[in-house]
Amino acid sequence: MTALLIDRIGELTTNAPEIGEGVGGRLRDAAVVVEDGRIAWVGAAARAPQADERCDAEGRAVLPGWVDSHTHLVFAGDRTAEFEARMAGEAYAAGGINVTVEATRAASDAQLQATLARLVAEARRGGTTTLETKTGYGLTVADELRSAVIAGRVVDAVTFLGAHLVPAGADPADYLELVTGPMLDAVAPHVSAVDVFCESGAFDGEASARVLAAAAERGLASHVHGNQLGHGPGARLAVAHGALSVDHLGFLDDGDVEALAGSWARWQEGAGSRGTVATVLPACDLSTRMPLAPARRLLDAGAVVAIASNCNPGTSYTSSMGFCVATAVLQMGLSVQEAVRAATLGGAIALGMHEDGWRDPRGETQPAVGAIRPGARADLQLLDAPSATHLAYRPGMPLTASVWRAGERVA
Ligand SMILES: N=CN[C@@H](CCC(=O)O)C(=O)O
Ligand SMILES: [Zn+2]
Structure with a gap:
C-alpha cells in the first residue's frame, strides 16, 4: 500500500x-x-x-475532516418562497415540511440520487468527510424505505426520521402506530438510528417517548430534534432515553443544561457510560431567525457539544461546516479550537463514531473518525x-x- x-x-x-x-x-x-x-x-x-x-x-x-452529524439530504423541490417570506417577517413553522414531502414523493429515484450526489460533493469540497443524513421527507412506508436505501449507498450514517411530521391528511394516532411499528420495521435494516421532531406542531413529549422506546426495542440508537421553536421536553427526554444527541436547542432552561451536562458525569473518552451530545445548528438558527443555541453555556456546564449543518431545504440550505464554525465563534462565544473540535470530534461522538468498529450503511466496519x-x-x-x-x-x-x-x- x-x-x-x-x-x-x-x-x-x-x-x-x-x-x-x-x-x-x-x-x-x-x-x-x-x-x-x-x-x-x-x-x-x-x-x-x-x-x-x-x-x-x-x-x-x-x-x-468535518463530521456533519445532522443533515436531511434526501429530498426534492424548493422552498425559496418560504425563505423569502421568513426574511420578510413570517415565522418558521413545522408544517412547511409537507411541501418537501409532496415534492419528494413525486420525485424519481434518479432525481433524489442526483440531488444527494450534488450535495455530498458540495460538502466534500467544503471539507466534510463524514456525513449523517436523515429520512423524513417520505412519510409513507415505501417513501421512507426508499429514502433510507438511497442514502445508505452514499453516506456514513442513515437515521430514520419517519417521526418528522404527521403527514397531511393522516390521523395522528394512526400515524404514530405506523411510525413506531410497520414503518420502523421496514426501515430498521437500513438505518443505525431513529430521530423524532419533538416540538409543538410535530410530536409532543408523550409521542416522542414512544418513538424513542420503539427504537430501543429494536436495538437502534436515537437522536431528538428538540427545543427548536420554543421550550419543550425534547432535551430532557433525550437524556432520559439515552439518546446519542439532541439537536437544535435554541430554547433551554437551567434544568435542561444541567441534564445535558450531567449525562456526561460518568464518562471519560474510552471509558464509562456516555451521555447525550448537545448538537447546535448555527446556520439553521440564522436561517430561521431563531435564538442561537447557548453553546458557550453548555460547554461551560460540562456538556459535550457538536456543531452540524442541518443541511435541508427548509431551515438550513447549506452544508458549509466552515460557515457553521465561523458562526459558532463569532456569535456563540466558542473559541476556534472549541468550535473545530465540536464540528469534528463532537460530531463523531454524536454519531458513536469516535471509536473503532462502527458499521457504515454498507455493513463495512470503520475506524474512528x-x-x-x-x-x-x-x-x-x-x-x-x-x-x-x-x-x-x-x-x-x-x-x-x-x-x-x-x-x-x-x-
Ligand atoms: N426541525 C425539523 N426538521 C428540519 C427542518 C425540516 C424542514 O423544514 O424541511 C430541521 O432540522 O430544521
Ligand atoms: Zn434537522
Whole structure:
C-alpha cells in the first residue's frame, strides 16, 4: 500500500490530547503519514519517516475532516418562497415540511440520487468527510424505505426520521402506530438510528417517548430534534432515553443544561457510560431567525457539544461546516479550537463514531473518525491558511485546499 507523507504542516489540530496541546491537541511544524486509509504516524515534521508520496503543506493548517452529524439530504423541490417570506417577517413553522414531502414523493429515484450526489460533493469540497443524513421527507412506508436505501449507498450514517411530521391528511394516532411499528420495521435494516421532531406542531413529549422506546426495542440508537421553536421536553427526554444527541436547542432552561451536562458525569473518552451530545445548528438558527443555541453555556456546564449543518431545504440550505464554525465563534462565544473540535470530534461522538468498529450503511466496519491519531480513519483537510483561526477570521472565504477521506483525495 502506498504511504503518503503530509509534511511542513504549520498547525495541526489532532483532537488528541496525548499528541498535542490544548482543546484541539495542536502541534506546530508537524507531519502526518497516511497508509491503508488510516493515520499511520503523527509527530514533529523534523522526525517524519519516509513515505512513497509527499504532500508539502507549505506551513498551512491541517485539521480533521468535518463530521456533519445532522443533515436531511434526501429530498426534492424548493422552498425559496418560504425563505423569502421568513426574511420578510413570517415565522418558521413545522408544517412547511409537507411541501418537501409532496415534492419528494413525486420525485424519481434518479432525481433524489442526483440531488444527494450534488450535495455530498458540495460538502466534500467544503471539507466534510463524514456525513449523517436523515429520512423524513417520505412519510409513507415505501417513501421512507426508499429514502433510507438511497442514502445508505452514499453516506456514513442513515437515521430514520419517519417521526418528522404527521403527514397531511393522516390521523395522528394512526400515524404514530405506523411510525413506531410497520414503518420502523421496514426501515430498521437500513438505518443505525431513529430521530423524532419533538416540538409543538410535530410530536409532543408523550409521542416522542414512544418513538424513542420503539427504537430501543429494536436495538437502534436515537437522536431528538428538540427545543427548536420554543421550550419543550425534547432535551430532557433525550437524556432520559439515552439518546446519542439532541439537536437544535435554541430554547433551554437551567434544568435542561444541567441534564445535558450531567449525562456526561460518568464518562471519560474510552471509558464509562456516555451521555447525550448537545448538537447546535448555527446556520439553521440564522436561517430561521431563531435564538442561537447557548453553546458557550453548555460547554461551560460540562456538556459535550457538536456543531452540524442541518443541511435541508427548509431551515438550513447549506452544508458549509466552515460557515457553521465561523458562526459558532463569532456569535456563540466558542473559541476556534472549541468550535473545530465540536464540528469534528463532537460530531463523531454524536454519531458513536469516535471509536473503532462502527458499521457504515454498507455493513463495512470503520475506524474512528473525528481525530488525527494513529489508527483513526485518514480524514483530513488542508486549509489555504496558516491556522484554523482563519476559519473565523476570514469568514465566508473558501479556505479548504485539499480533502482526504479514508486516505483518498476527494477534493
Ligand atoms: N426541525 C425539523 N426538521 C428540519 C427542518 C425540516 C424542514 O423544514 O424541511 C430541521 O432540522 O430544521
Ligand atoms: Zn434537522
